[in-house]
Amino acid sequence: MADEMKNSVIVVGAGVVGASIAFELQRRGLQVTLIDKGEPGRGASYGNMASIALDFAAGSGPLTWKKIPGWLLDPEGPVWLRPSYAAKMLPWFLRFLAAGRPSRLREIEDAGMGLSHRALGDFKEMLQAIGAPELLTEEGCLAIYETEAEFAADRAHLALMQRYGLEFDVLSNGAIQYYEPALSPAIARAVLLADNKSVRDPHKLVVKLADAAFEGGAVFVSGTARNIERSGDGTAVVLLEDGRRIEAGSVVLAAGVHTRFLAAKLGEPIPLETERGYHTQIMKPGISMRYSVIWPHRAFMVTPTAGGIRVGGNVELAGLHAAPDFRRPRVLVRHAQRALPGLKVEEASEWMGHRPALPDTIPIISPSSKMPGVFYATGHGHLGLTYSATTARLIADMVIGAKPAVDMSPFRIDRY
Ligand SMILES: Cc1cc2nc3c(=O)[nH]c(=O)nc-3n(C[C@H](O)[C@H](O)[C@H](O)COP(=O)(O)OP(=O)(O)OC[C@H]3O[C@@H](n4cnc5c(N)ncnc54)[C@H](O)[C@@H]3O)c2cc1C
DSSP states (O other): OOHHHHTEEEEEOOSHHHHHHHHHHHHTTOEEEEEESSSTTOSGGGSSOOBOOTTTTTTSSGGGGGGHHHHHHOTTSSEEEOGGGHHHHHHHHHHHHHHTSHHHHHHHHHHHHHHHHHHHHHHHHHHHHTTOGGGBOSOOEEEEESSHHHHHHTHHHHHHHHHTTOOOEEEEHHHHHHHOTTSOTTOOEEEEETTOOBBSOHHHHHHHHHHHHHHTTOEEEESOEEEEEEOTTSOEEEEETTSOEEEESEEEEOOGGGHHHHHHHTTOOOOOEEEEEEEEEEEEOSSOOSSEEEETTTTEEEEEETTEEEEEEEEEEOTTTSOOOTHHHHHHHHHHHHHSTTOOOEEEEEEEEEEEEOTTSSOEEEEOSSSTTEEEEEOOGGGTTTTHHHHHHHHHHHHHTOOOSSOOGGGOGGGO
8 A cells, every 4th residue: 555545544424523533633644534424513413412521421321220210101201212113222222231230330430431531631622723712611510400309319420420530519509599590599409510611512613623624634525435345455445325435544434323334334233323312402592591501310401502502412212213203302491491490492493313322331432343444433422522532532543553542442342
């Protein structure tokens, strides 16, 4: 393979993960081709809740399994399973339960927190490098509890945060409105997570990342990748659905939940499922907010963004093809109005997206176990925005043959 080819890389998928990787590889001197079947940032990365959620990996993953039966039975609860999809979901769900074994849980949390500890620093540095530090808010996030019982139920999570050295402040009822006047006086407790920053516009972030890569010389190819081959001299070839063949020295597969189709073609099936999530973007909310707010008991967030207030989260298990059920986000808006009594819903839009979710809740950031020169960056689940910059660094290290700063063994594809 010629040196020029060796120094080139294809990134499949221009979500926040792929665009961050494309930018990182380009600034490390590689010739990057970014391929997407649509415009950059229109997948899950378009409508997420914008949170750099540093605490989420501490006990919010498989630890939640104990709560799931109750959640599934509650029509207004945070997890919905479409009965028609239940049988298809079963193998994934069994693996999810297995990941909740105490010994495995600890490994998963350690691995996730290893990424979380780096996430904010890497993210800020990436924003500086693309000239967009203003996309990150200064304020943190308030976790709210309507009753003392809800607060008590979240103690295990707070204890884990302490164990992992994450700082937080517990606010009693009297102090909450000083921080966020829009919150109801009925909220019993809040926890201030000062380092859980948020992004003002998650879609704009992806566009800026891709643009920064293009300004540095990366090129964009519009098309759908359907397979990857290696030619005789070791060149990687991405075959597009329309018959085009794009060549490079290495390939990074970062196509969100769709990465599973490409992985299956390479003979390494991965249990990647969609955890569908919804948001309502309210352009005229009638209130202003300083902090993003998470309500752990109901597992959803309210985030002030550049385009108004965004209410969203939750998980719907219904596969890739079922039509959105917009009754889901309306439940969240009703809950949000309880916490933020002045919240009005004028000029609002609704959205549904596919979190790329693995049953052990930690991503695959890994070389292929089948084809040299192919790498995976997928399965970021609830934390793709949070881990984007860190993933980009780790993948770039692997592509250029440098030693990543993190033990990569928990993120290997061949753990499945
Ligand atoms: C409601 C909701 C709230 C969330 N909140 C947060 C949050 O607050 N914080 C956080 O960190 N994370 C959050 N997430 C998760 C986060 O959004 C995802 O983990 C992240 O966006 C995944 O990014 P990605 O680049 O892997 O995938 P995507 O953004 O889905 O991008 C994949 C890209 O690949 C392209 N593609 C797919 N197949 C092909 C193909 N064959 N050929 C070419 N291109 C292809 C798609 O067009 C797409 O552009 C949330 C998700 C949802 C749904």
